[in-house]
Amino acid sequence: MSGILERRDWLVILSVALIGVVAILAGWWTAEFRVRDAVRTYALSVAERVTEAAADILDPKGPQTLYANDREAHAVALELLERTAGVRRMLAYDRDSVVWLDSTGAAIGRHYDQEDVAQVFATGEPLMMLHITGGEYHVLGLNEGTSALAEIYVPIRRAGQLVGVFELYIDATNTLAAAANIARIAYAVFVVTILLAMAAILVLVWRSLLRRRRDLLAIDALRRNAEAISAELAAVNKRQERFNANAAHELRTPLAILRARLDSMADTDDLRDLKRDVDSMIRQVELLLELARTETVTAGADARIDLGRLAQDMAARLYPVARRAGRDIAVDAPSRAVVVTGDPALMESAVRNLLENALRVSPSGATVRLVVADDPPRLAVADHGPGLDPAELPELTEPFRRGPRGGSAGLGLAIVAEAAKRLKAQLSLARTDEAGGATFSLIFPR
Numbered sequence: 001m002s003g004i005l006e007r008r009d010w011l012v013i014l015s016v017a018l019i020g021v022v023a024i025l026a027g028w029w030t031a032e033f034r035v036r037d038a039v040r041t042y043a044l045s046v047a048e049r050v051t052e053a054a055a056d057i058l059d060p061k062g063p064q065t066l067y068a069n070d071r072e073a074h075a076v077a078l079e080l081l082e083r084t085a086g087v088r089r090m091l092a093y094d095r096d097s098v099v100w101l102d103s104t105g106a107a108i109g110r111h112y113d114q115e116d117v118a119q120v121f122a123t124g125e126p127l128m129m130l131h132i133t134g135g136e137y138h139v140l141g142l143n144e145g146t147s148a149l150a151e152i153y154v155p156i157r158r159a160g161q162l163v164g165v166f167e168l169y170i171d172a173t174n175t176l177a178a179a180a181n182i183a184r185i186a187y188a189v190f191v192v193t194i195l196l197a198m199a200a201i202l203v204l205v206w207r208s209l210l211r212r213r214r215d216l217l218a219i220d221a222l223r224r225n226a227e228a229i230s231a232e233l234a235a236v237n238k239r240q241e242r243f244n245a246n247a248a249h250e251l252r253t254p255l256a257i258l259r260a261r262l263d264s265m266a267d268t269d270d271l272r273d274l275k276r277d278v279d280s281m282i283r284q285v286e287l288l289l290e291l292a293r294t295e296t297v298t299a300g301a302d303a304r305i306d307l308g309r310l311a312q313d314m315a316a317r318l319y320p321v322a323r324r325a326g327r328d329i330a331v332d333a334p335s336r337a338v339v340v341t342g343d344p345a346l347m348e349s350a351v352r353n354l355l356e357n358a359l360r361v362s363p364s365g366a367t368v369r370l371v372v373a374d375d376p377p378r379l380a381v382a383d384h385g386p387g388l389d390p391a392e393l394p395e396l397t398e399p400f401r402r403g404p405r406g407g408s409a410g411l412g413l414a415i416v417a418e419a420a421k422r423l424k425a426q427l428s429l430a431r432t433d434e435a436g437g438a439t440f441s442l443i444f445p446r
Helices: 007-058 071-085 114-123 173-263 269-296 307-324 344-361 390-396 410-422
Strands: 087-094 099-102 127-133 147-158 161-171 303-306 328-332 339-342 367-373 378-382 426-433 436-443
Touching (some): 007 071, 007 087, 007 127, 007 147, 007 161, 114 127, 114 147, 307 328, 307 367
Parallel strands (some): 328 367
Antiparallel strands (some): 147 161, 426 436
């Protein structure tokens, strides 16, 4: 379980649980307040109806005074009110807060509750207080011995004028119990709904986690397979590199011996052709060895290399070769130094192979140019040969790719591409000019 759930998953689950708990508690307190509000509303409506019905009949100053002084009629009326409306006691006050009616018959003419009566006269609105004694009430029901008594002051009006106040004490215990029962049922439905909603959300979250776990396991399996394939490919590449290097090394000695024996023979046209073929084979073996060395170089050398000086040195080294072939070499470089970092041997190998390829494909009398530029640092070798399609650069850098003029042109460019990768440089190809030609560039990061 701990492997499946992440921190955000725990946050989602805890958030859902917290929201559910808060909703349940909020529902509880809402139900509690609604119970009290229902009792108050009921008791106030009863008090207003009783006041409306009894004020004129029982008030000795009212328009109907038939029963105002009839004690027996008072007793019967009060008994009916008590049995039907739960009225326990009823008092009436005039504007001077003098009691002109007391259902107990004990306080006629006295002043009672002057502050509450004065408030009703001042506001013209009913005043109610709910007294709960003997225990507590809650959504789950009433405690044993709990009773509720509503004390209500209702204004008496005649012809729109406030002439007195009725004070009633109404037994609201049964109303409170009924409201609590209704609230209990409603709250139970509410809680079940919340719990079902939480369960549904948690089920959806759990299913999502299971799907994610399956996806993670599948991705992990793919990763392991990819790592295994990558390791196998790396091992194959290592074996191939060792084979190339060993094969080239083993071939170099017998080819050198063969070349020496050919030199000792009498010179003929066939012998000269044979020597050229052997020289070509020796060159290919040397390129194979160079490619193997380039592929086994690891990153680490971080020497500072001046591209302008490097171009001058390589031009000077190959100038005799170029002159024997009837070509020329020129260098265009800025006066300021253009410095990059990298392995000097890899850099020389890349530039030499580009320059040798350019000399080989250029026509007699042509000039191969080495161009150094800044922003970004760049060293380019431009020839005026038959030209190459820039889109074919990836194919041209494959080993043993046959060039447009025949021969194994791809070994030299494969060495250049591998060196550029390890120097973190970009190898690009473009046309030299409108007439054709090819310009290979090594572009370095600043």
